[in-house]
Amino acid sequence: MIKAVVLDIEGTVCPISFVKDVLYPYALKKAIYVVKTVEFPPVPSKGELEAHLAEFPEVYCRSPNALLEHMSYLTARDIKAPYLKSLQGYLWREGYDSGEIKVSLFLDAAHAISRWSKSLEQYGSPAxxxxxxxxxxxxxxxxxxxxxxxxxxxxxxxxxxxLNAGPKTESESYRKIAEAIGLPGSEITFFSDNPKEIEAAEASGWSTFYTVREGNAPTPASFKPLGQVTSDFSGIDF
Known part of the structure; x- marks a missing residue:
């Protein structure tokens, strides 16, 4: 019996293009401006922005150009370094608040989130x-x-x-999440478009829904998910 649904975001509930064509470029463009407003190396105690910048490895905090070049390098290769993600979140906040950024979720995913949250209420917390x-x-x-x-x-x-769970391709991260939620892995299901994440979740005892969306990377021929494959959440209920 499934009591908790865990969802990936990019390529699962919203298009990959939103992240790569909207969010990433916005953060890079914004960073070029904001790094000029602080002294280098950044001192965390001077403000929220400085605290985020100071999380970068020391070698990249020596100058604005060094930090921007490293940020561009990570972004271009979609390297999900925690310190980059922290800074991106800070920069995106202004875009969301100003209305420059608006998220278009897959409609079936938005409806499913609402539907599942209501249906799972019957089990009480932590469902x-x-x-x-x-x-x-x-x-x-x-x-x-x-x-x-x-x-x-x-x-x-x-x-x-x-940061609070661990890398998404490691099974230990899913065991940690199950412990934090307070449910056994057998009562948790995971939706993701990433084969390695699906395999890691399955290795920890979770059921899975490998999610195939338009614009996602092709599925590797060697990938054989143990769980279900879906491209639309409309007919899935818990």
Whole structure:
């Protein structure tokens, strides 16, 4: 019996293009401006921005150019370093608040989040819908607060990222999440478009839904998911 649904974001509940074509470029463009407003090396005690910048490895905190070049390098290769994700979340907040950034979730995913959160209420806490993304928890909350379908955070029971759970391709991260939620892995299901994440979740005893969306990377021929494969959440209920 499934009592908790854990959702990936990029390529699962929203298009990959939103992250790579909207969020990433916005953060890079914004960073070029904001790094000029602080002294280098950044001192964490001087403000929130400085605290985020100071999380970068010391070698990249010696000058604005060094930090921007490293940020561009990580972004271009989609390297999900926690310190990069932390800074991106900070930069995206202004874009969300100003209305420059608006999230278009897959409609079936938005409806499913609402539907599942209500149906899982019958089991009481800690049953519910959770998010697990490489983006920081604060960035996750911002994203779901600014969707075209409105603020969906009230439908979500919790959030996990690489800082409070660990890398998404390691099975230990899923065991840690199950412990944090307070349910056995057999009562948790995970939706993701990433084969390695699906395999890691399955190795920890979770059931899975490998999610295939338009614009996602092709499925490797060697990947054989143990769970279900879906491209639409409309007919899935718990």
């Amino acid at each position: 519910g819908v959770y998010i697990y993304s490489s983006g920081s928890v604060s960035a996750q909350k911002l994203l779901f607060a600014h969707t075209s379908q409105g603020d969906l955070n009230h439908h979500l029971s919790g959030y996990f990222d690489t």
